[in-house]
Amino acid sequence: MASPKYASLDGEIVAWDDARVHIASAGFKFGTAVFEGLRGYWNADEEEMYLFRMAEHMDRLTFSQRFMRFDELLTPQTVTEKTLDLIQANGFKGENLHIMTTAYVSGQGGPGVCGPIGLAITAQERPRSERVISGVTAQVSSWMRVPDQAMPMRVKCNANYNNGRLATVQAVADGYDTAIFLNSRGKVSEGPGMCFFMVRDGVPITPSVTNDILESITRETVLELIEEIFGVAPVERDIDRSELMAADEAFFCGTAWEVTPILGIDRVAVGGGDIGPMTKRLQDTFFAVSDGTSGTHPEWRMPVYGTAAAKAAE
Ligand SMILES: Cc1ncc(COP(=O)(O)O)c(C=O)c1O
Structure with a gap:
């Protein structure tokens, strides 16, 4: 897909090819940067682009900056405003977006340098990937999820x-689509860039947040939707590796992966090897909530263009 016209760098809209950082910056040299991946969902009927759970993403970006002890914190207001400006400048309409908002140390020095802080934002059209619909296979990785006391x-x-890169490239080299990490206690943690759920006897189960996972916003969304749709309380707890073989259904969730069925793990079919009924219903609901077609949970969607509000005011 062609590059968009503009990116946003340090508060300015710049031509895509001019969005560069210095090679001596700590952000470039050591990955001293924190980010959020978000999605914009296009609603054709309303001619509106909705940012999904922007406020929660911005809260997490603040937490990450604070945790990394950045000298100054980019505020949710600033990052939100610059993100909206960028999408409007590019004039994206008609397709879903993937957005990255990155706060990076532009200062030059060793890994301990804490500022100044730059802001890099990209927004690119990204249609829903085929694998989200059709499902994926996963390998339990021989790489361990980095433990909380390390990174x-x-x-x-x-x-x-x-x-996540190490696990992904190994899984792909071995003929799988992606990986599932175990943590330092040998319990199921998450995928390289997404959280894990399995269903056993009608009950959705996911590793608790103390299993070396990202506190995923989609995971929170899914936990809430499960209660609403099925009237079942999902369980957050440790999952043993051996339990993966007992799963009737399994799926990944995350901003990039949305709700993606897992068809097989370590070449053993999950359930019947097809998309499970709970997974399918959850996926359909998630799609309809995120692009606003269901009308439910408006508090999760931030309009970019204000089309609905403008129409209502006419
Ligand atoms: C390591 C990791 N786990 C889980 C997730 C899912 O988090 P979220 O739903 O907030 O996007 C992500 C990001 O998408 C991630 O990078």
Whole structure:
């Protein structure tokens, strides 16, 4: 897909090819940066672009900056405003977006340098990937999820993502679509960039937030939707590796992965090897909530263009 016209760098809208950082910056050298991946969902009927759970993403960006002890914190207001400006400048309409908002140390020095802080934002059209619909296979990785006392996954720090890279490239080399990490206690943690759920006897189960996972906003969304749709209380607890083989259904969730069925783990079919009925219903509901077609949970959607409000005012 062609590059968009503009990116946003340090508060300015710049041509895509001019969005560069210095090679001596700590952000570039050590991955001293924190980010949020978000989605914009296009609602054709309303001719509106909705940012999904922007406020929660901005809260997490603040937490990550604070945790990394950045000299100054970019506020949710600033990052939100610059993100809206960028999408409007590009004039994206008609397709879903993937957005990245990154607070990075532009200061030059060692890994301990704490500022100044730059802001980099990209927004690109990204249609829903085929694998989200059709499902994926996963390998239980021989790489361990980095433990909280080493590099907390709770913090969305760019450098953390090389742990996920190792597991992903190994899984793909071995003929799988992606990986599932175990943590230092041998319990199921999450995927390289998404959280894990399984269903056993009608009850959705997911690793608790003390299993070296990112405190995922989609996971929170899914936990809430499960109660609403099925009237079942999902369970957050440790999951043993052996339990994966007992799952009737399994799926990943996350901003990029939305709700993605898992068809097989370690070449063993999950349930019947098809998309499970709870997973399918949850996926349909998630799609309809995120682009606003269901009309429910308006508090989760931030309009970019204000089309509905403008129409209402006419
Ligand atoms: C490591 C990791 N786990 C889980 C997730 C899912 O988090 P969220 O739903 O907030 O996007 C992500 C990001 O998408 C991630 O990078």
